[in-house]
Amino acid sequence: MHFFDYIKSRKNKDILTDDSLKEYDDTSPKYPNQILNGIHAKKFYRCDSALFDQMFDEIRNNPNCSYKTYLNDLIKQEKDYIPERVSAMLKITSDVYSHSNDIIDNFASEKEVLSSRIANFLGVPTVYNKKIRFRDSAGILSVDFLKSDEKILDVDDDINMIESELDVDRPGLFDNMNLEQTMARLNSVLFYYEKMYNFDHQQILKDILTQYFVKTYVLDDRDFGYHNVGVTCDKNNCIQVLPMFDYEMTFSNSNNNNIYEDFRYATCLDYTNILENINLKFKELIKPDNLKKLTKDLNSQFVHNAKVLLKSKQQDFDKYLDISKYMLTQNEKF
Structure with missing residues (x-):
């Protein structure tokens, strides 16, 4: 089973519609309507702020929270303040046009999410990554951390x-x-x-x-x-x-932890069960x-x-x- 046949067969609450993400027009000086450089395609969108309810709640109520966004100061000053839409970067980690069967690449989204949570718990400033599916792609969303005067x-x-x-x-x-x-x-x-x-x-x-x-x-x-x-x-x-960002290469060469040990035993021929095991493990790990x-x-x-x-x-x-x-x-x- 191809990776994307597999993920399409699973129920996913994080499937985004075109209404969830709105493109910036060409007149925006900070967020040009274009793909940014990098190994993975990246682009800024105006996103439904409800996608980040959990993050905003932690920024507002947890003094030890290390997630960084351009809205942190406003959220801490005005407890009820959350805009309808926020500026966030969509990073595509895999898409249906990719012919790669590399398990590590296919699970870049999970590693982006898990690593950002670990950095937060360690007290290191970091972006907050959210795993999503958009159209025919899998990826992550992260709210912009750069303020307008920076x-x-x-x-x-x-x-x-x-x-x-x-x-x-x-x-x-x-x-x-x-x-x-x-x-x-x-x-x-x-x-x-x-x-x-x-x-x-x-x-x-x-x-x-x-x-x-x-x-x-x-x-x-x-x-x-x-x-x-x-x-x-x-x-x-x-x-x-x-803040720290760009986590898709984490847990890649480790010999002293078994968080993603399944990667080392996966093959491109028969890995459906391994994918399911990794998915279940990820869901357990991400619990607070x-x-x-x-x-x-x-x-x-x-x-x-x-x-x-x-x-x-x-x-x-x-x-x-x-x-x-x-x-x-x-x-x-x-």
């Missing part, structure tokens, strides 16, 4: 600009996974930013490295790179790190109580990995980062 600064481009004057070889940020070199490069661009922007240098470093550790050592993401790291700048020239337990387990593994890494590298991170201590404090929320 813009994104490309950290990697700025590093390359600085280093081009030094005539040095310039791999992408985090490409070589050499933390000592990466920290030196981050410091160089932050010293450059200090001439123009307002921010806490050490906090920015900590936020970026927290994302690196969580994605790499908790979520087992093989795609943590410069294209997923950046900072925003507002009208007051204050900058902060982008189970997710809290899973996150605690992953957090413990993360702290262990972080300590081993810091010790093995024999590098002094204490002056700007105690990542293990930071992550341990997140357990107080459970």
Whole structure:
């Protein structure tokens, strides 16, 4: 059975109609009516806000909520405020025109959702991903996090600009996974930013490295790179790190967790039962109580990995980062 024959055979409450998503017209400066660059097709829509009731409720009522949207400030100030429609990005993870039988690709939506929930429980700023089906496609929706007075600064481009004057070889940020070199490069661009922007240098470093550790050592993401790291700048020239996003590569190479171990045994010839098992497992994992337990387990593994890494590298991170201590404090929320 082809993957899309399989998913069409299941009842799905998240099938969206054209009324749920409205396209922006060509005059919108922030949301052009066009497909965005990337491996998967992405586009912004005006979405029915009811699709995100659960997320808005948590932002409104949970002081530890880490979901980031452009509406957070308004929602916290005006408890009853929710617009009829919100700006959200639709990311297509699979469609009927794809001939891929890659199980990992086919379940990118589930991994996007689960990883965003784990990041939230760990207290790391993140987008909120919602699994949906739209027309003949499977994908995720996430409310835009960029406020109207903010813009994104490309950290990697700025590093390359600085280093081009030094005539040095310039791999992408985090490409070589050499933390000592990466920290030196981050410091160089932050010293450059200090001439123009307002921010806490050490906090920015900590936020970026927290994302690196969580994605790499908790979520087992093989795609943590410069294209997923950046900072925003507002009208007051204050900058902060982008929330985490782009989770389709999580749980891809893991040897120390069994969240998606079924992927390794799936074949493109006969995997209907495996798909059903993964779907049932996902539905169980995403339940709040189970997710809290899973996150605690992953957090413990993360702290262990972080300590081993810091010790093995024999590098002094204490002056700007105690990542293990930071992550341990997140357990107080459970």
